Amino acid sequence: MAVLNINQPLRGLRTDRASTARRPIALSRVGGAILRQGVVGYVAALAGAWFLAAERFDLPQEWTSGVVAVVGAWLLYSFAALPAFERARSFKPSTRLVELLGVATVSLVIAGFDSTPTARRAMVAVLAGPALLGVSAIVHRQVLRRTPTILVGQVESVRRLEKRWAARRDVTVVATCSWRSPHELAPAGAVSDHSFDDVVREVLAAVAERHATSVVIASSRAFTNPALRHLAWALQRAEVECLVVADMSDHVEYLSPRRVGDQIALSLRAPNDHLMSLVVKSLFDRVSALVALVLLSPVLLVVGIMIRLGSRGPAIFRQVRSGRDGRPFVMYKFRTMSVDAEDRLDDLMRQNEGAGPLFKLRNDPRITPLGRVLRSLSIDELPQLFNVVKGDMSLVGPRPALPAETSQYSEWVWRRLHVRPGLTGLWQVSGRSALSWDDSIRMDLQYVNNWNLRLDLAILARTVGAVLSRDGAH
Template sequence: MTAGHEFVRDDRLDELSASADERVTATHRQSRYRLGVLGGDLLVILGASMFAGWLAGWPMVVPSRTDALQGSSMRLIGTGIGIVWVVMIFGFSGYSRRRLGVGTQEYTSVLLATTATAGCTAFFAYLTWTDLPRDFSLALFAGGLVGLGLWRYSARRIVRALRVRNAYVVPTVVLGGRAEVERVLRIFEREPWAGYAVQGVVLTDDASAYAEVDAVLGCPVVGLTTDVRELLERLETQTLVIASTGGMGGMGVRRLMWQLESSDLDIVVAPYFNDLDSARIDVRPIAGLPLLSLRQPEFTGPQRLLKRVAGAVLAAALLVLLAPLLAVIALMVKRDSPGPVLFRQTRVGRDGRHFQCLKFRTMYVDAAERHAELVRLSGGTALLFKMKNDPRVTRVGRALRRLSLDELPQLVNVVTGSMALVGPRPPQPIEVEQYTGDLHRRLLVTPGMTGLWQVSGRSDLTLTESARLDLYYVDNWSFVLDVAIVLRTVRAVLTGRGAY
């Protein structure tokens, strides 16, 4: 190794060589995944073309010479559109290893490719005087876009499930100072679906500090160097995460990039902040310095007003549509145990305003008197107390809770504006009294019937996890996030995970 560089720990590399050999198939798995996504895209586009052709009255089965010529021409057009579509997806990086399964970028690539293909089709039809029926074009591109989105979402869910089981993972090395490396490792441990399988860490701290450290949060320390190419090649690493530059400085990072520029390696820089949605980040390069511009959260304005109006209208419509179900549930609650049908509880809403949160009653009327004793016996905390097999819950109430039907009366709260369809969990006054520091940010937005807390485990969450999810929502709210939460809520309700 050249002078001026620190050593690479060969003993650590020897220990990890076997696991690196086992992970060499990760590249092949990712290649198979890309081919699988491509194959699925082709099938979706083929299906959309056939459906659009059938809708336009094109002959699917050829009974005559005239229909044969028409059918052949239409199939040729459909095939050409399909080829252009796939090429466009390639052109917009829809099959890139850096975009597949990552955030919303994959869906953005599909959307842009679909729009470009539709534009090319319209331009081709104009140049060749080809009369393409509008119902054909609408069915093809609208149906194809929805189909591609659903297919890629399904593929992503499958891969995420496999990654949790340590399959389809990406061999990764994390580089940086010890404190920053620990921060990144904790995030990777908390979110195993991201697929980063950390083989080891490279510390940029001074050698005296490094000599006493064998592992960071269970991940072996494999070196202390700015010359890491040999290390990464021996480990078959595919991703290098730079948690911090440490003592390397800006020029040190550039030299590191130069060393790795001919390798097929993903280099990821972890910023110094967490729980920030990528949609709030813009890059502003100034004289070669990439500045990150962070958009401030929006708590007022047109988007919030639109959310309020849309939520109230949708909630009112649901109240009308679900009126028969609400009546049946009310009757079941009344017949199951003595007491009122509705349970009213004071909750704290936006800006600390109190309101009466409505639910179907799921507990016996003496539940409040038994609360303190149950908290003591379970060893829980009154701040966020829930227990499985709570003896205060009625027979009907248990079923309502599992399906989240007990919360349907909160649609009235949405109509009146004290709640929203999506938002943080509405806290009780006793909880707010114990808030410290950042937790008060929960009260900057309207609480919701559902939210990240519900689709991420509900009652299985710890107080810290629930607070982190609520604060993430407060900082990163958007219509896209709300729609995603609503869709995930349906799945959470059907599985009943964390509901008791």
């Protein structure tokens, strides 16, 4: 049992994949490599361009040969210019050729070139190449959406990432290679019994055995340790993607690299932290909420009448919540509890099943029979569309908390109040009440630091599925 020497450099490191290149390769491995690198899409792009030129448009032989030559040369260049792990899913070859043809077309128009019908058909045939390759990239992103990944780093970091990524649909951890902190003895049988030379060899062996296309290094010393840099160079030669996780102790921030002097720094500025994005989001929210209110007005009216007939009290429940930056506002909901619900809260606090400062009780006796149905379908939240129109809330954002809850927030949890609260949010479509307090806060912060309109639309679409499946609702 050895103590790790984390400062040991690796000398003359070579990937084991090069030494096995001359061995007979199984047909299944060849087929897997063809699929992972998108060769079928490249061949289809060339065949589609030829078919349009020769069969569909019946171009002369010289024009057809020109189309095939242009598309073939572009495909060969694109294939060689991209690493193996990026070829199947990348849109770069398609966009680059379209941009190049656009520049060429504008240049010819400026020069006064008058294209013939044959030239226009040839241009369409050439464009079939990037179109088909783009379709191939979309298909591969769906079929190969799970990236086979190997985690490398200290035991604590690797275990934390492996647990967090266990339920994800875009990454699959196929192996881990970890070590303990410096000067700490490793348990018997662990990878950390070896030097970093052996760790690197084990990573390369796992890449070859598990057909991994990505290696993620979860170590704070990744940029300073010579051994890990040698690992990155070896993976580069093996055409395997090598990534370094910026571990911020579970604080989800938007990170973008930029060069400062001769160093690489990570910017923590949120991508939509400017006035125009806030104006666009506000307009989108208010217009969408207003349209939804008009369309849902018969439903709102019927539900309101049913509540009044079903139990004593008003149909709309009003409650003060914390809005953006903690400013209080009155939130509207359909009443789902008895009118004395607030007075009975203290008696039920000892039965609280919620995490953190939240109060949750699965079988809350204050909920009316109709209210239970409304909650399970999230219909009780619909009056908050009025809050969205007023500007107190957004369609998507962290859920509005009670002032008594926000008063217990730590400094980093308070970050979730830097945007307007939402009618739905990222954690609502990822488990809702079934999530732990830490997971829900992490997802709220992930939204606050990375929101954009496309993400909002995706969350709204996923909200429909979460409501219909009643995922985590009670």
